Amino acid sequence: MANSYSSDASTSVLLVGAGKMGSALLSGWLEQEGAWAISVADPFLEEDEYRQYEDAGVTFIESPQDLAVKPEAIVFAVKPQQLKELTPAYAAIAQDALVISVAAGVRIATLESLLGERTAILRAMPNLPAQVGMGITAFFPNKRVRLAHMELSERLLGAVGATLAVTVEDQIDAVTAISGSGPAYVFLLAECLEMAAMEVGLDPEAAQILARATIAGSGGLLGMIDADASQLRESVTSPGGTTHAALKVLLDERNGLQQLLTKAVLAARNRARELGE
Template sequence: MSRMINQDQTIAFIGAGNMATALIKGLIAKGCPCANIWASDTNIEQLSLLKNDSGINVSSDNAEVIIQADIVVLAVKPQLMNDVLLPLQNVLAEKTVLLISIAAGVSIKTLETLSSTQQAIVRCMPNTPALVEAGASALFANSSTSEAQRQQSQSILSAVGTVCWLQQESDIDTVTALSGSGPAYFFLFIEALQKAAVDQGLNPDIANSLALQTAFGAAKLALSSDGDVAELRRKVTSPGGTTEAAIAQFEKDGFSNIIARAVEKAKARSEELALLSDNQK
């Protein structure tokens, strides 16, 4: 790991579903000892699968895994945060831990109130490509979080992709509209591209394979390039060529405006959901 998890530290996951499993696999792949990882879940079948696959410690008792832990990752659905945290207030009051929440829309204020502690809390917005170690996470820390705890949070999330820090918590709504929901925007674009090629007579399997590889190749090229994507686009757009013809049509049809309005809508919905979650506590 570029930023190593302290080998003496124990990480507990509350909720052992898709995101927790991805993080646990990522951590083990990056050298974190499985003996240092605990997970709890109400789904016993899910726990035993995870134990068999990864060799970590599991329990159906959330309090038991917190007692073991220096770092607690809250990986349950946002609407369950009340039910999960309220019964854990006593155990959290007796321990100093770093709480990392990956639950969408649950604010630091809500987490502080529900856990009834002045603990270090890091709120994180990951995205689905974390499942294939290609995630993009944005993190925000409360004022009780030390520099060492920020580094620990960063090393956990960077086991499944890139990590950036936000200066203000409200930016999480924009991040949700960008990278949180973003994978689906790209799926939509790929679907539309495939369909357009099939409408032009191309075999659907070939259209699928070419559209996917083009999306992957374009992202890989952009990531490995020093310049910005606008510069890359200009480089591959020859005057009078096919790409220029397509891009002119995109612009005529208001492509940038469509994206801007979609991101605005997603951000507004993220703010609404956060408000609902705050009012539920």
């Protein structure tokens, strides 16, 4: 897409909502110095947050009318109910822009009814590790999204981690249940490991240090090494050894971790479907 609205080489992007997810994206863009001319709409930030972002070159606006240049991309990172209230005010400037919504459960059809059917819209589902540049964002484009829009969205979302296009919008509900909610499952695993550590005699501090470092270290290894999770698991499991004894419990065919996790993921996927209705 031609950089027709920016006054310099930076691509202009407007972020609406700078809470947990919005600020993660903002930090990723700011790290790519000079790549983006960033405006932010969020009336509820703390004074020190405003100052910190302004010092980094971000312009704050109170309404779309305050924009000096039309943005090439508008990223909505507000809660779903807030999104429905505030998007009509942005419909006019959204006509010529790429719109990205990260709001869970808000479908493309709803976004089109709010912004106009001719608007290029991408529904995206990022996750919390975006805060440390290690997120994964799955996305689904509407029919108005062209190749140049896709490149722009890869740059915007890729600033905080990996990206993955899905081919059917309904898959976003499954994505929500896996990578969107997934960090919470991993944090729960850390909590459970910590509790189990205390059960086998470790003091609370040692239990927490060991559980946390094990989850973080194993995640780091999985992210860096080009091997399947099952290969890594097998490489640390000697027949008849300690890990083998534990895995016999976790891999129980009727009440193992797989059965439990599938049940949990189905519950999350079904809830995502309900929220989207």
